[in-house]
Amino acid sequence: KNQVEQSPQSLIILEGKNCTLQCNYTVSPFSNLRWYKQDTGRGPVSLTIMTFSENTKSNGRYTATLDADTKQSSLHITASQLSDSASYICVVSASGGSYIPTFGRGTSLIVHP
Amino acid sequence: DAGVIQSPRHEVTEMGQEVTLRCKPISGHDYLFWYRQTMMRGLELLIYFNNNVPIDDSGMPEDRFSAKMPNASFSTLKIQPSEPRDSAVYFCASSPGQKNTGELFFGEGSRLTVL
Numbered sequence: 297k298n299q300v301e302q303s304p305q306s307l308i309i310l311e312g313k314n315c316t317l318q319c320n321y322t323v324s325p326f327s328n329l330r331w332y333k334q335d336t337g338r339g340p341v342s343l344t345i346m347t348f349s350e351n352t353k354s355n356g357r358y359t360a361t362l363d364a365d366t367k368q369s370s371l372h373i374t375a376s377q378l379s380d381s382a383s384y385i386c387v388v389s390a391s392g393g394s395y396i397p398t399f400g401r402g403t404s405l406i407v408h409p
Numbered sequence: 410d411a412g413v414i415q416s417p418r419h420e421v422t423e424m425g426q427e428v429t430l431r432c433k434p435i436s437g438h439d440y441l442f443w444y445r446q447t448m449m450r451g452l453e454l455l456i457y458f459n460n461n462v463p464i465d466d467s468g469m470p471e472d473r474f475s476a477k478m479p480n481a482s483f484s485t486l487k488i489q490p491s492e493p494r495d496s497a498v499y500f501c502a503s504s505p506g507q508k509n510t511g512e513l514f515f516g517e518g519s520r521l522t523v524l
Contacts, residue, residue: 330511338517340515342513347510389510396454402452
């Protein structure tokens, strides 16, 4: 069964600090992995996509990594800002057949001033 | 494009009443999804359509839930009769499919409270 596990479930950090969110998956055969950001009261929005051949990808202060061998991904946030407070959801898609993605439960990040 | 549009944004109703949630997907997207989000279970896929045809409704919790997509620009999710445990945020999302590596574009959600 395809599964996506995220850790930690929640995280509180001070503004300006860095943090790393983790995602482990068992989706097979792997197609791509996305990180979504969901602000309170809004729908999720894609931050970045990782395909099999990519190890690292940056989007501003967000850097995603992918290790396809260990089936792990991380999202690193540098110099956090108050606006980074949100839920971050890891979503993995399989190739072939149904491409319907598998969602993780998300990590709730709170950035305090 | 205006993005995925959902209505209503908030709905408060009493147990036993019928609830209808509406969604207008992004023009040109072939896939439409209905998700339910709760604190306990996160985002759960209820049903999805491809070219207006329901493909997988195995996530629909019970017969009280039904969804339709009469045309490419409109879908509804109906709950009849509603129960307090149906209280959640319901998201509609659309996607152009594999050709865009499967990115889902979500609406702002409909927050349902059943008293």
